[in-house]
Amino acid sequence: MNQIRKYWLGLIMIGGLAVIAVAGGDVGSSPIFPIPLDSYGDAGLIKSGDIFAVLGNRITHTPFNLFASLIFLFAIMHTFAAVKITGIAKKMELTHAEQMRKSGKSEEEIEHNPPVLAEMLHFFGEVEAIFGIWVIVLATVMISFYDWSTFKIYIAQTVNYTEPMFVVVIMALAATRPVMQLAKQILGKFAAIGNNSPGAWWLSILTLAPILGSFITEPAAMTIAAMLLAEQFYRLKPSSKLAYATIGLLFVNISVGGTLTNFAAPPVLMVKTPWDWTSSFMALNFGWKAILGILISNLIYYYAFKKEFSKFASAFEAEAEAKMEMDSERHENSIPIWITSVHLLFMGWTVFNAHYPPLFIGGFLFFLGFAMATKAHQSHINLKPPLLVGFFLAGLVTHGGVQAWWIAPVLGSLGDLPLMVMATVLTAFNDNAAITFLSTLVPDLSITAKYAVVAGAVTGGGLTVIANAPNPAG
Structure with a gap:
């Protein structure tokens, strides 16, 4: 079955790619579509x-x-x-x-x-x-x-399908064995402060992975965090409340954690050029607040579920000895540093050329050849999850491209605080990158209004699966 x-x-994914391929032929002459917002002739109604x-x-x-x-x-x-x-x-x-x-x-x-x-x-x-x-x-x-x-x-x-293609490639790279092992080692250093207990791993993953997303991009951070949570936390079968609280925190933290730079979070990418927002601007106005919010949220939830984490700790101690034996065996088959370094170079190439599909897709094809040559140190590269997420995002941006007619005037009609609330609400039902992109079409937005719409969009990025591009990966 x-x-x-x-x-x-x-079949449906290949069919979708075939439609895009066929569409790339001779386009001939056709009316402008979607209709430009200034073609409706309703400037007077908007002002009213x-x-x-x-x-x-x-x-x-x-x-x-x-x-x-x-x-x-x-x-x-x-x-x-x-x-x-x-x-x-x-x-x-x-x-x-x-x-x-x-x-x-x-x-x-x-x-x-x-x-x-x-x-x-x-x-x-x-x-x-x-x-x-x-x-x-x-x-x-x-x-x-x-x-x-x-x-x-x-x-x-x-329609611009660059982001869905980028997400497919960066997810596949981030899920490879060398990258996951490196991420586990880094996060494990911080989890060791709490004796490597499930609670310590939970805090380490939900705090550091989102911040890391500002440098390796949000989709890569989401992939790493989700896989480590599955290994270190969800295998312990937490209660439904804690399980859903964790996935909610992961979505929100990843969404806001990418705001330390101007290239890692999709909603920030949409506005960085039109509004001339630099990485230093993002760090000073959004980044430090995001880190503070992540820390406070994680600590509140940790103490709210402290009893459950204590139960996990006792189960963890029973497994510790067997796990140490397994780790010592794995150490003999540890991945050479040069292989991990090459993986990181491929990830860096992908992030650096994130707006140029021929470059990052070409790089990915070279990577697949490298992975085959070093298969003794690789796990199976499963392309199905990244392709499904990419297909999801491609469908979302296709629909989102014909929603500007109502989203742009709604955003433009609001004051700063209502604008932030509305951006948060709309993000639950539309990709937050689409919300911020449409806000760039609204003329004469004040700097506070720009701040409000981006803050609302990244905050609402954890409300639903469709609210932020990396969410389906989680």
Whole structure:
């Protein structure tokens, strides 16, 4: 059954890439799409502050706007229903298997003959595939309102897929054995202060990995933190409250932790050039506050769940001796420093050329060759998780590109504090990089308003899976 699901996922991902490839052909002449915001002729309505009149005018001017936003809304609702859809699929599989057993079928036959509807529901329950699925609906509506050429130009030239491609590559590099071993050694030095207990590892990962994200990018930090949490914390099977609190902290900390520099966090990348925000500006105005917030949040949650961490500590002590023996065996097979250094060089190349897909994708292909040559020191490079996350982000930016008609006037109509709150709320339902990008389209934003929208966007980056690009990796 799992093989069939992989087939469906692979088919839709290859199909999506094929659409983009076909779209890259001769585009011919086509009207500008999406319509520039200044083409609506509603400057007077915007100045009047009647936001509903502005939105109504834009829907009347371009009815496609309403359909595009409704499709986006349905996609968001679909993500929240994904767990239920998967549950229905599992029930159908169990019922089907029971019926086949009663008819005398073997377990092998049951395994290789799953109900088609259940497999389709499993696919529709894959969170990473949902936005891509709804792109098909968006494409159908776009072509019906305009034409194939308009859709083709939108996909090939208007939407920027650099970030999804970058996330795929940096996630794959960050998840390699040499990089993970190095990260574990660094974070382990700090966890050793707390006797390497689960609580010490929890604090170390949730504090240092997000800050590290400002230098190796947020997607890489998310990948490293998530894998170390799975190994050092989630294997102990924490309560649902602590498990969800941890993933929530991870999302928020990674989102705000990337604000020490101007190149690591996607929402900051969107504004650094239009607003001329340097890394020193980010560190002085956002970075130190982010570090303080991360420390305070982690300590509050740690003390709130202190009893549970104490239980983990006793279980940890029972495993300590066996673990020391395993570690001594692994030390004999430790990875040579030069191999780890080459991995870091590939990561550095990817980060340095993050805006140039031919360079970082070409570098990644060279890396795959290097990984094969040094496979004795490598773990299996699983490209499925990074590809799924990249597919998720590609679908998200495709939908987000036709939402400016309502997001930009909403943001532009608010004062500083309401703007920060609204940016936080909107980020829960749209990628925070899209929110900050759209804010750059609002004319004459004050410096305090700019601060408010970025602060709201990075703060809201942990509210949902779709709020921040690296979240699906967690």
